[in-house]
Amino acid sequence: MDLSSSLMPPTGTKHGPEVSDDSRTAHPPVNATGGEIAAQAEATLLAALSGGQPTLPDGPSTSRPATQAPGMVQSVNLLDLMAEDSASAAEASSLRCLRLSGDATLVIPFTADGARVNAHYLNDPDVKGWILCPGPGCALCAVKQKVEQRVLVPVYDCMAEEVAVLAMSGALRPKALLPQFQRVFQTINETGLQVVSISKPDNMTYDVRSWPIPATAPDGADVIAKFVQDMEQGRVKLDSVFLTLSNETLRALPSVERKLALHGLA
Numbered sequence: 568m569d570l571s572s573s574l575m576p577p578t579g580t581k582h583g584p585e586v587s588d589d590s591r592t593a594h595p596p597v598n599a600t601g602g603e604i605a606a607q608a609e610a611t612l613l614a615a616l617s618g619g620q621p622t623l624p625d626g627p628s629t630s631r632p633a634t635q636a637p638g639m640v641q642s643v644n645l646l647d648l649m650a651e652d653s654a655s656a657a658e659a660s661s662l663r664c665l666r667l668s669g670d671a672t673l674v675i676p677f678t679a680d681g682a683r684v685n686a687h688y689l690n691d692p693d694v695k696g697w698i699l700c701p702g703p704g705c706a707l708c709a710v711k712q713k714v715e716q717r718v719l720v721p722v723y724d725c726m727a728e729e730v731a732v733l734a735m736s737g738a739l740r741p742k743a744l745l746p747q748f749q750r751v752f753q754t755i756n757e758t759g760l761q762v763v764s765i766s767k768p769d770n771m772t773y774d775v776r777s778w779p780i781p782a783t784a785p786d787g788a789d790v791i792a793k794f795v796q797d798m799e800q801g802r803v804k805l806d807s808v809f810l811t812l813s814n815e816t817l818r819a820l821p822s823v824e825r826k827l828a829l830h831g832l833a
C-alpha cells in the first residue's frame with residue numbers, strides 16, 4: 568500500500584494565499600458532531616431565522632419554551648442547541664478537529680486515507696465556524712466569501728486517547744503541515760507506525776517530528792481498530808467536524824442575506 572500517494576493534491580491545484588492551517592483558533596469552529604445533530608441544529612436555526620418555531624423530530628429541543636413573540640428573529644447558538652440535545656448527542660459521532668498550539672501535540676497516524684473538502688469560515692452572529700461549501704449555487708461563494716481547501720485525516724490523539732481529525736491546508740511550502748505529514752507517511756510506509764509530535768511555533772510554520780512508538784508506550788491499538796471499523800461501516804464521517812448547512816439556511820443568515828442583496832443576488 569502506498570500511504571504517501573493518497574494525500575498528494577492533484578497537480579495544477581490552485582492554492583490561494585497561504586494561510587496558517589489553524590490560523591483561526593481564536594474562534595473555535597462550530598463542532599458539528601454527527602449528521603443528526605447537525606440536521607436538527609440546522610432545522611432549529613432555519614426556523615429561528617424565519618421567525619417560526621423549530622420543526623424538529625421528537626427530542627428534548629421541541630419542548631423548549633418559546634421566549635419570543637412570533638415574527639421576531641431569535642438568535643441561537645448551535646453549540647447550545649447541541650448541548651441541549653444531549654440524548655441525541657450520545658448516539659452521534661463525537662469526532663472532533665485536533666487543536667494545535669505552540670505546545671507539542673502527540674499523535675499516532677494510522678492511515679493516509681483522508682478526505683479533501685472545500686470550506687468557508689463564517690463569522691456570523693448566529694454561526695461562527697467552518698462550513699462545508701455546498702458546491703454549485705453556494706450563497707457564500709456567490710458573495711465572494713473565501714473558500715479554502717482542507718485535507719482531513721484521522722489520527723490517534725495520544726493524550727485524549729481517542730481519534731481526532733487533523734485538518735490541513737493545501738499549502739505545500741516546506742514548513743506547512745501537509746508536506747511534512749506526507750514525509751511522515753513515507754517513513755511509516757517504510758518502517759511502521761510512529762509517534763508524531765506537532766507544534767506550531769508561529770502562525771505560519773509547523774514543527775513536525777516523528778519516531779518509532781516506544782515498546783512500553785500506549786499505542787491506542789484498540790481505539791484505532793474500533794475507529795477503522797466504524798469508518799468502514801459508515802458510522803463516522805471525517806467531514807462531520809465541519810458544519811453542514813443547506814444553501815437555504817445559508818441564504819437566510821442575516822449577514823449573508825444582506826450581502827446577497829448588496830450584490831443584487833437576493
Ligand SMILES: [Zn+2]
Pocket residue numbers: 687700701702705706707708709714
Ligand atoms: Zn461555497
